[in-house]
Amino acid sequence: METIFALSSGRGKAGVAVIRVSGPLAKEAVIALSGREPEAARQALFRVLRDPQSGEVLDQALVLWFVGPASFTGEDCAEFQIHGGPNVVGTVLAALGRLDGCRAAEAGEFTRRAVENGKFDLTEAEGIGDLIEAETEAQRRQALQQMSGGLGARCVEWRERLIKVLAYVEADIDFVDEDDVPEGLSLSVLPLIVGLSEEIDALLADGIRGERVREGIDVAIIGPPNAGKSSLLNWLARRDVAIVSAEAGTTRDIVEVRLDLAGMPVILADTAGLRETDNLVEREGVKRALARAGSADLTILLVGGDQDANEFLMSGSTGSTSGVEASSRFDFPLLNKVDLLGAGKESLDSVPEGFCGISIKSGLGLDDFLADLERLVQDRFEGREPALITRQRHRDELSACQLHLEQAIEIVQAEGDEVFAAEEIRLALRALGRLSGRVDVEELLDVVFRDFCIGK
Ligand SMILES: Nc1nc2c(ncn2[C@@H]2O[C@H](COP(=O)(O)OP(=O)(O)O)[C@@H](O)[C@H]2O)c(=O)[nH]1
Numbered sequence: 321m322e323t324i325f326a327l328s329s330g331r332g333k334a335g336v337a338v339i340r341v342s343g344p345l346a347k348e349a350v351i352a353l354s355g356r357e358p359e360a361a362r363q364a365l366f367r368v369l370r371d372p373q374s375g376e377v378l379d380q381a382l383v384l385w386f387v388g389p390a391s392f393t394g395e396d397c398a399e400f401q402i403h404g405g406p407n408v409v410g411t412v413l414a415a416l417g418r419l420d421g422c423r424a425a426e427a428g429e430f431t432r433r434a435v436e437n438g439k440f441d442l443t444e445a446e447g448i449g450d451l452i453e454a455e456t457e458a459q460r461r462q463a464l465q466q467m468s469g470g471l472g473a474r475c476v477e478w479r480e481r482l483i484k485v486l487a488y489v490e491a492d493i494d495f496v497d498e499d500d501v502p503e504g505l506s507l508s509v510l511p512l513i514v515g516l517s518e519e520i521d522a523l524l525a526d527g528i529r530g531e532r533v534r535e536g537i538d539v540a541i542i543g544p545p546n547a548g549k550s551s552l553l554n555w556l557a558r559r560d561v562a563i564v565s566a567e568a569g570t571t572r573d574i575v576e577v578r579l580d581l582a583g584m585p586v587i588l589a590d591t592a593g594l595r596e597t598d599n600l601v602e603r604e605g606v607k608r609a610l611a612r613a614g615s616a617d618l619t620i621l622l623v624g625g626d627q628d629a630n631e632f633l634m635s636g637s638t639g640s641t642s643g644v645e646a647s648s649r650f651d652f653p654l655l656n657k658v659d660l661l662g663a664g665k666e667s668l669d670s671v672p673e674g675f676c677g678i679s680i681k682s683g684l685g686l687d688d689f690l691a692d693l694e695r696l697v698q699d700r701f702e703g704r705e706p707a708l709i710t711r712q713r714h715r716d717e718l719s720a721c722q723l724h725l726e727q728a729i730e731i732v733q734a735e736g737d738e739v740f741a742a743e744e745i746r747l748a749l750r751a752l753g754r755l756s757g758r759v760d761v762e763e764l765l766d767v768v769f770r771d772f773c774i775g776k
């Protein structure tokens with residue numbers, strides 16, 4: 321096993337930079353650079369670092385020393401806390417690179433070694449990655465839960481239950497002729513399989529909120545030209561992102577901004593105004609706007625106070641004048657430019673039913689709108705607890721597991737051949753194994769069969 325090293329803190333100038341070293345030669349690396357043995361583990365040791373060849377002083381550093389397996393990777397590890405100047409970092413990395421048996425780490429290699437050494441499972445490792453990427457509160461909470469084994473622990477528990485089920489079903493196969501194992505034993509495991517299948521089902525029916533929180537919730541603003549869609553995007557982004565103009569048909573490309581809405585990550589999209597047009601570029605814009613509305617997690621319909629709002633709502637479409645039916649329904653109908661309908665709050669009285677009235681120009685209704693939008697996003701995607709499924713990968717493996725459980729249930733119910741039921745359960749277990757990246761099912765079964773003395 322090679323010893324690997326890398327800058328673990330961010331690039332650029334900083335007060336402190338952390339260089340991590342992991343592997344059998346980590347101790348030698350500390351000795352080579354600091355001239356002394358790292359006598360105390362898990363303590364910050366003040367050391368002068370020197371170039372091992374020339375003896376030139378490179379920096380003064382705090383050195384942390386961890387003895388495997390009690391370290392992040394499970395191997396011997398050292399951390400050099402050095403001054404975060406680009407040249408300091410560069411020279412220390414270069415010095416490490418010149419040591420025999422040491423090389424620069426590849427992306428994710430420390431975490432990979434940690435998984436290989438059983439420090440955590442695959443889902444927990446993904447949680448670490450997500451925590452580093454987290455930009456909003458909801459993302460941080462979700463990543464923390466996953467990193468601390470939210471999904472991993474469930475996986476372990478399901479595995480244990482399934483292994484027990486498999487053991488029973490196999491006992492039926494293996495000892496069907498013996499007196500002390502009653503016939504049709506596999507029927508008695510039916511509730512166990514059904515229970516598990518229902519649990520996984522419930523988890524899968526989560527409105528994919530985990531993925532949405534991880535990747536960002538797609539919100540599209542759509543409506544007729546000149547309604548103020550670009551103005552709304554700019555107001556929500558609190559900066560001048562999209563071009564606002566009194567000229568209809570200004571926006572053609574989709575303009576995106578990333579927002580933090582009450583801790584939820586949102587990708588807000590401004591789109592071309594929906595209308596019939598002979599202009600080819602604008603027509604393409606309208607096409608893209610409709611596609612985006614169709615694929616978005618939430619759509620905001622924005623109509624101007626001087627436009628026919630009901631036409632949009634009643635048809636549930638983009639309006640007959642545009643000649644194009646939108647596939648989506650609107651989650652949030654907004655009427656902008658209420659300042660044109662009258663003065664002050666009274667202008668809100670003439671807002672058609674089903675619409676929320678705002679004026680981006682005067683600011684009227686904007687705070688209420690933002691609060692409502694935040695609530696809508698939270699209700700839809702936040703949930704009381706962070707979601708357990710946060711990636712398509714999780715969903716695929718759990719669906720595969722679920723599918724095999726259902727097939728096992730069918731076989732058992734029909735009092736079919738236990739060999740086939742056992743095979744389905746084995747496949748379900750394998751899907752769980754892939755999910756958590758844990759050891760081979762066969763290997764585990766050996767242990768279980770030995771320890772549990774099945775069919776004795
Ligand atoms: N009176 C009034 N005009 C507004 C309001 N919001 C935007 N506008 C104007 O409406 C025009 C179209 O705005 P824009 O954001 O480009 O609309 P879009 O075509 O839907 O993107 C611009 O001249 C804006 O200044 C509002 O609340 N009241």
Ligand SMILES: [Mg+2]
Nearest residue numbers: 549550570571
């Ligand atoms: Mg626009």
